[in-house]
Amino acid sequence: MVAGVVALAKSGPMSETTADKPQAVPRSAYRVFRTIGTRWMDNDGYGPINNVVYDSWFDTAARGHFVHVDGDRASRRPVPLPAKLKSILETLQ
Numbered sequence: 001m002v003a004g005v006v007a008l009a010k011s012g013p014m015s016e017t018t019a020d021k022p023q024a025v026p027r028s029a030y031r032v033f034r035t036i037g038t039r040w041m042d043n044d045g046y047g048p049i050n051n052v053v054y055d056s057w058f059d060t061a062a063r064g065h066f067v068h069v070d071g072d073r074a075s076r077r078p079v080p081l082p083a084k085l086k087s088i089l090e091t092l093q
Contacts, residue, residue, distance in 0.1 A: 036060070046071060 036057060044050040048071075072079045081089070 046073070046076060 038049060038053070042049055042053045051068075069078045070081050071077065080086075
């Protein structure tokens with residue numbers, strides 16, 4: 001079974017302005033860790049945890065950070081984002 005970790009941070013809330021991007025904090029900044037067991041339905045068709053499940057964990061944790069990885073269907077390995085998509089995403093701040 002794959003498990004996620006929810007951590008309670010000592011720091012204050014993330015900034016609500018779009019000009020400031022939240023920064024990941026070191027593991028040492030957290031004082032409590034909890035394991036979240038996953039269910040069969042938490043995984044998507046490719047195997048990893050579904051994005052909606054990650055979002056629900058953020059509701060539980062009040063702070064979170066993740067990196068999205070694009071994957072190849074056949075090899076099930078990470079691949080670079082297509083240049084057009086990457087250029088569009090880079091405009092989002």
